[in-house]
Amino acid sequence: MEIEFKFHLNGKECSVKTDPRRPLLEVLREDLALTGSKYGCGEGQCRACTVLIDGSPAPSCVTAVSTVQNRQVQTIEGLAEDGRLHPVQQAFIDEDAMQCGYCVPGMILTATGLLNRNSNPSRGEIIEAMNGNLCRCCGYGNIVKAVEHAARLVKERSSR
Amino acid sequence: MNRDLESIRNEFPELERYELREGPSYQFELSRREFAQVLGTGILISLAGQSIFAQGANGSRQTDGADRLHIDTSGIVTVMTSKVDVGQGSRTQITQAAAEELRLPVSRVRLVMADSALVPDDGGTAGSRTTPATIPTIRKACAAARELLLEMALREFRSENSSIEVRDGVVIDPATNKEFGYTDLAKRDDLNVALGKRARSDVAITRVENWSVLGRPTPQVGGEAIVTGRHQYPSDIQRPGMIYAKVLRPPGYGSKLISIELSGAESMAGVTALRDGDFVGFAASTSARAEEARMAVAGTAKWETAEHPSSDNLYEYLRDHSSTGGSRGGRSGGAAKGSVPDGLAASKKVLRASFPIAYIQHAPMEPRAAVAEWQNGNITVWTGSQQPARVRGELSAAFRITTDQVRVIVPDTGGGFGGKHTGEVAVEAARLALAAKRPVSLRWTREEEFTWAYFRPAGVIDIAAGLGDDGSIVAWEHINFNSGGSAIATPYEIPNTRAESKSCDSPLREGSYRALASTANVFARESFMDELALASGSDPLAFRLRHLPKDRLRTVLEAAAERFNWSARREKLKGSETRGIGLACGTEKGSYAAACVEIEVDAKAGRYRVLEICEAFECGAIQNPLNLRKQVEGCIIQGLGGALQEEIRFANGRILNPRFSDYSVPRFKDVPLIETVLVNRPDLPSVGAGETPIVPVAPAIANALAVATGARIRSMPIRDGVFRSV
Numbered sequence A: 001m002e003i004e005f006k007f008h009l010n011g012k013e014c015s016v017k018t019d020p021r022r023p024l025l026e027v028l029r030e031d032l033a034l035t036g037s038k039y040g041c042g043e044g045q046c047r048a049c050t051v052l053i054d055g056s057p058a059p060s061c062v063t064a065v066s067t068v069q070n071r072q073v074q075t076i077e078g079l080a081e082d083g084r085l086h087p088v089q090q091a092f093i094d095e096d097a098m099q100c101g102y103c104v105p106g107m108i109l110t111a112t113g114l115l116n117r118n119s120n121p122s123r124g125e126i127i128e129a130m131n132g133n134l135c136r137c138c139g140y141g142n143i144v145k146a147v148e149h150a151a152r153l154v155k156e157r158s159s160r
Numbered sequence B: 001m002n003r004d005l006e007s008i009r010n011e012f013p014e015l016e017r018y019e020l021r022e023g024p025s026y027q028f029e030l031s032r033r034e035f036a037q038v039l040g041t042g043i044l045i046s047l048a049g050q051s052i053f054a055q056g057a058n059g060s061r062q063t064d065g066a067d068r069l070h071i072d073t074s075g076i077v078t079v080m081t082s083k084v085d086v087g088q089g090s091r092t093q094i095t096q097a098a099a100e101e102l103r104l105p106v107s108r109v110r111l112v113m114a115d116s117a118l119v120p121d122d123g124g125t126a127g128s129r130t131t132p133a134t135i136p137t138i139r140k141a142c143a144a145a146r147e148l149l150l151e152m153a154l155r156e157f158r159s160e161n162s163s164i165e166v167r168d169g170v171v172i173d174p175a176t177n178k179e180f181g182y183t184d185l186a187k188r189d190d191l192n193v194a195l196g197k198r199a200r201s202d203v204a205i206t207r208v209e210n211w212s213v214l215g216r217p218t219p220q221v222g223g224e225a226i227v228t229g230r231h232q233y234p235s236d237i238q239r240p241g242m243i244y245a246k247v248l249r250p251p252g253y254g255s256k257l258i259s260i261e262l263s264g265a266e267s268m269a270g271v272t273a274l275r276d277g278d279f280v281g282f283a284a285s286t287s288a289r290a291e292e293a294r295m296a297v298a299g300t301a302k303w304e305t306a307e308h309p310s311s312d313n314l315y316e317y318l319r320d321h322s323s324t325g326g327s328r329g330g331r332s333g334g335a336a337k338g339s340v341p342d343g344l345a346a347s348k349k350v351l352r353a354s355f356p357i358a359y360i361q362h363a364p365m366e367p368r369a370a371v372a373e374w375q376n377g378n379i380t381v382w383t384g385s386q387q388p389a390r391v392r393g394e395l396s397a398a399f400r401i402t403t404d405q406v407r408v409i410v411p412d413t414g415g416g417f418g419g420k421h422t423g424e425v426a427v428e429a430a431r432l433a434l435a436a437k438r439p440v441s442l443r444w445t446r447e448e449e450f451t452w453a454y455f456r457p458a459g460v461i462d463i464a465a466g467l468g469d470d471g472s473i474v475a476w477e478h479i480n481f482n483s484g485g486s487a488i489a490t491p492y493e494i495p496n497t498r499a500e501s502k503s504c505d506s507p508l509r510e511g512s513y514r515a516l517a518s519t520a521n522v523f524a525r526e527s528f529m530d531e532l533a534l535a536s537g538s539d540p541l542a543f544r545l546r547h548l549p550k551d552r553l554r555t556v557l558e559a560a561a562e563r564f565n566w567s568a569r570r571e572k573l574k575g576s577e578t579r580g581i582g583l584a585c586g587t588e589k590g591s592y593a594a595a596c597v598e599i600e601v602d603a604k605a606g607r608y609r610v611l612e613i614c615e616a617f618e619c620g621a622i623q624n625p626l627n628l629r630k631q632v633e634g635c636i637i638q639g640l641g642g643a644l645q646e647e648i649r650f651a652n653g654r655i656l657n658p659r660f661s662d663y664s665v666p667r668f669k670d671v672p673l674i675e676t677v678l679v680n681r682p683d684l685p686s687v688g689a690g691e692t693p694i695v696p697v698a699p700a701i702a703n704a705l706a707v708a709t710g711a712r713i714r715s716m717p718i719r720d721g722v723f724r725s726v
């Protein structure tokens, strides 16, 4: 049975008509052509599919599309503003925090969610917050550095 | 329906899936016109043997080799290779190599990788061959292009000044200040006439001391597309009219489909349901809809199941199903020296041990995926594979078409680690696309990847060794059941040695994995070296050095030990029951690795934790220190998975832990303090670095655990009834 849903996607009003049980990840990728959110496990274990829902990271593979009705959803495609990379994106480039890069969109959104609630996380807090995200290339070291660097960039940008 | 498609359909045989045979590698010649469409106007350069040919994009072809370079009129140089990037950094490193020789910044070089319609055949991406084999070939082609530019410039300037050089893609005549660059070269349509056929065997590549792009820390090419989510991995490819597929898998290995009633799916609007032999697949406008179709009929399938062994008695099974010779590692390790029986007989002490090694899986972050699109009997497939030529062969065999009719494109892919050498997902997507008459995207689920891809071989390794009166090793025998022959020969100086790799009838489908069997062979050897050191009352470091010739392996071992402060730490931790240190070293594929680790043990709880790993690695001249560090650290941490926790369990033809919730892999919290020592040898040719750094990790941990607890665990993963990692 198909139902019409409305939510805010990357700052814009968005509506889809679909089966309410479908995972948000699938709707984003197949109905809305936003393939930046990745599938890695489908069971909430790898967080490659992370999106921000009302600013907090959530695994979109286990989030039924019906639950985002009227909420704010942000995907990796909506992070850069006016062609300018978000500080977390910039930090991943600066620290060369990627190998195959498949985990990177999820990593960036989880880190963005962390910085949304804690602008100055310690290394331990970063590891705690990121532990749900898998990187099979095992580039964890550079990713931690990137999140630390991102926190500095956020501060710099907001003080300007 | 198109005629060609119809005839293919009528002819279509039962799908040939899951064969691990090698497909032949072919050249694909796209027409001139299509070429120009893809690359724009400019010139194309081929390098066949040592000859260079250049001609306008609209001219006639006189070369036999496929084109290697294209120079467009804006001065962007496109380099073409059949290599793929699955995260090992080949895109960045090949771009650097090309930029170096072309005398261009990295930003003006574009790399087209693994599109069978465009690229020359450099082979697949495996065995750390890109750095030692492909990069030199590409550097030669680019150096030839640079020389061509120089030559044309001199003609243009009517100069014979031999000291003129190419800088930043431009040649400047010091006499007149006139400029001639790649942009000008690309506009010349008379090159063929001007140059004719010229042998360029004298083209020299840039010497290491003159490197200005290679050797420098160069961040990942294409990074912006990754952080913005713009890069399209194989699972992200979108085509007009594309639909999504799901496959009905057998209930276990060896099961045969007897019958299935598809009508429940066929009657669903917009659903394509297909059975062809044992293959049953569904395609629809969304994955959910395809899954619905699958679920609607799955219950009607009748299967004939087959007996299949269980991982509980895996090691006995392997021993009972072994045969001598013909190892899958390609080497049976037959190298023998002296006489092991005589050596053992003459030894003062003889030790024997067996080392069981579990199956593990690559579990790349992106499971297998393919998009297939038919057009007039020809097929184009986008898929993530380290062996595009093989995939092309599999498609051509499955559909009884020539390889000319198959185009395989490998977008930069989400991980491989040796686990994506096959084309089953491409064949499945292509079969469904043929039936649906639309492009089809098939993305395996994680469970499918864990079950129907292949595994790193399990194995059992038996070692026997004898110590002489002076405490040195006199004889060494190393027999590997199933996991393969790489690095099976000992690098230590021992008068009597024998090594053998036995093939076994593997219960699971297996294939290559980062460093393949060297992980298992080095684990067993380096664990046993410590057992011998203990038996002879020596420091494990001194014991190894005593048997190592003065060579590259010795150098990295010393470098790791020095950075780690091995001797002082050993002194300090003597007698500690909560801390232990261990070391190990190994070599494979021409590179050298040594690691020292410190672990913490809670004997009461039976838990241990790796606190620190210090690894030294040497792979000749370092081409990109940033990428090298990523590869070494990646190997170390991925190696922790196989060392501490990864193990595939199976019974009744099923994998028992085919999910990340049951099969745990290293996460942020598992990462210890890591220190890497990159030993640079500018005097030696560069070799690959994506594999060997994994080998010393596990044995160094087992050795540290034995020191701290007195308990020697000989299995991988390193755990037993008493101890396991936290």
Ligand code: FES
Binding pocket: A038, A039, A040, A041, A042, A043, A044, A045, A046, A047, A048, A049, A050, A059, A060, A061, A062
């Ligand atoms: S795909 Fe959603 S957590 Fe893995």
Ligand code: FES
Binding pocket: A098, A099, A100, A101, A102, A103, A104, A134, A135, A136, A137, A138, A139, B087, B365, B414, B415
């Ligand atoms: S970069 Fe490959 S999975 Fe993280």
